[in-house]
Structure formats: structure tokens, C-alpha cells
Amino acid sequence: MHLAYKVKMSFPALLFIFSFFVSFSHAAVQDFCVADYTAPEGPAGYSCKKPEKVTVDDFVFSGLGVAGNTSNIIKAAVTTAFSSDLPGVNGLGVSLGRADLAPGGVVPFHTHPGGSEIAYVAKGTLCAGFVSSANKVYLKTLKQGDTMVFPQGLLHFQINSGKTPALFFVAFSSASPGLQLLDYVLFKNDLPTEIVSEASFLDPDVIKKLKGVLGGTG
Template sequence: MFLPIFFIFSFLFSSTNAADFCVGDLNGPVGPAGYSCKKTATEDDFSFSGLRTAGNTTNLVKAAITPAFSTQFPGVNGLGISIARLDLAVGGVIPMHTHPRASELILVMDGTLFAGFISSDNKVYSKSLNEGDIMIFPQGLLHFQINTGKTQSVAFVSFNSADPGVQILDFALFTNDLPTDIIEGTTFLDAAQIKKLKGVLVGTG
């Protein structure tokens, strides 16, 4: 009598491992639910060392983002979590942007950041953040971070999605072929300013 019960429990517990996680198969297709599951997972799928190294801040915004999303860290695929590292040189900025699929929590590790977001009723919530401070940016809302200190700033940002997505406002407007007259009519910027920004951000139109 006890033997069949033992086999039933053994089957139940062994079969649940397959549903514990879905390490992303980066060679397969990706859809709204993420990557399809890798057939065989290893310990390396559940660890990531990419956030040890500072990003390159010698660019237009003097900042770098190093993501550990499902594309870089397939172990988080389907788990609804991810993380990234922010490095900002003095005066560096993470421009106005949104994450359409996740809320964001920032933890300042070094330096000082001025950060904020704009709610859907256009109210601004902003604050100066120091080492050890955290701040939340609700899903889909425009937000930003600026290094207002005199030293390099480092922060880690976590998301409640393995693939939070990002849309940077300036890049969305000025790095593509959206016609200048359309941007002028929808933003109230003058054509000369739009063409200047398109020139800086390599846009056309």
C-alpha cells in the first residue's frame, strides 16, 4: 500500500521542477511572454557577473546603463524581475524615459542623484538622492536621473519584469525619420530647434 503512494509523491515532486523556472532560450523566438524555455538549465543560467564593471560614460549623456534583463540574463526569463546598473559621470543624465512594462526602483550606491517622475496629471515628484537612498518610478510614467554631485554616481535599478522595455523621449522624437513638421505641430518646438536636435541625435526628416 505504501509503495504506490511513494511512487505518486516521487512523480509529483520530480515533475514540478519543470515548472519552477523557464530559462530563456536566446536562440529561439521571443514574444510578449518572453523567450521559450531552454531544454537544459545550468548553474550559470542563474548568475550574472556583468554588473561588476562600470559602464562607459564617455558619450553624449555622460551615462551608461548595463542591463541584466532576460536577453543578458536568461535565468530571469518569466520570473517578473530584472536589474540594471547605472553609471553617471559628473553632469551625466539618464534622459526622460518610460518603461512600458515595469515599475522601477532605484538604489543609489555612490554619489548623488537628482531623480523624479511626472504623473499622468502632470505633477512632478522629484528628490535629491544620496548613497543608500531609494526611490520608485511607477510603470509607464516619464522619469529621469541626473548626477548633480561632484563625483561619479553609481546606482542599481530593479524592475518587476524580466523585460521592462524602455522608450527615451528625446530619442523617440529626434533619432528617426518622423517629419519635422509633424514634430513641430505636436510639440510646439520651432523647426530650427527640431532640425538642430535631429542633427545631434542623427535623425532625418
């Protein structure tokens, strides 16, 4: 009984020491994994560039300082600093983005399957929200200086609800959070209109019209 008690009490300490050395060992082996765009991308991300080929430019990205072109159907532009744009964030579990919205502009319902998002409004006014898996809506009007979190995988959107251009920056809990726009999923594809109609309960004429706008076929 006495020996079993001692083992039970010491196991958490042993586990802590083991995990400490595992994490320390990993950190000592490799400080970073800069994306090697010449190698295939796998489920875990890009392969690592050889350390001798890494430069400081692999960790620097200037794209978020440039306003995007909002002359499009959604009157919005999104600029990303994912691992596909900024090789230095590969494997680090972080990334950034910028969204410019003209008056009336919208980032339509979309999801990020690989990471949660936190948005900071730098200019303008946004109507933003997300829908939980229980179909509860979380909706808020955001003004300059406000921040809102959008949990991983949940459908969410941002609309410029003001009369002036809006700008917000986003951070993600993944170097490659992914992006899937609901409208593109439904209408920018080659699924027959009849199938989309049956699966979505939408009118076939509406589906054909939207497929024509977004480039879908069928």
C-alpha cells in the same frame, strides 16, 4: 434559503482551494523558464530552454560589477540584466540594472512600459523625479544609501547633481521592463521635421539640430 446561505459562505473557501491547487500545479510542472535565445521571442517573453540544456551559468551575470563607459553625449552608461542579458530571469518577473553617471551626467526622461523601477544610490548624489499622469512632479535629491521608486510607465529621469561620479542600481518588477527614451522618440526617427514640430510645438530649427545630434532624419 439555508442551502443558498451555505453555498455563499463556502464559495470563498472553494475559490482559495482551487487557486492553491492551480498555483501548486503550475509550480510543480516547471520551476523556471530559462530563455532560449535560439527561438523567437513572443509577447510573453522568450521560449523556454529545454531543462536538460540549462546550466548554472544561465542564472549568473557579472556585468553589473563593471563600470559603464560614460564618454558619450549624456555622460552616462546603463547596464541591464534583463531577460535578454540574463536568461535565468525570463518569466520570473524580476530584473536588475546599473547606471554610471559622470559629473553632469543624465539618464534623460524615459519610461519602462513593462515594469516599475526601484533605484538604490550606491555612490554620489542624484536629482531624480517622475511625472504622474496628472502632470504632478515628484522630485527629490537622493544621496548615497537612498532609495526611490518610479511607477510603471511614468516618465522619469536621473541627473548626477554632484561633483563626483554617481552610481545607482535598479530593480524592476519585470524580466523585460523595456526602455523608451523621450529624446530618441522625438528626435531619433525619420518623421518629417514639420510633423514633429506640429505634434510637439517645438521650433523646426531646434528639431533639425537635435535630429542631427541623435541621428534622426527628415
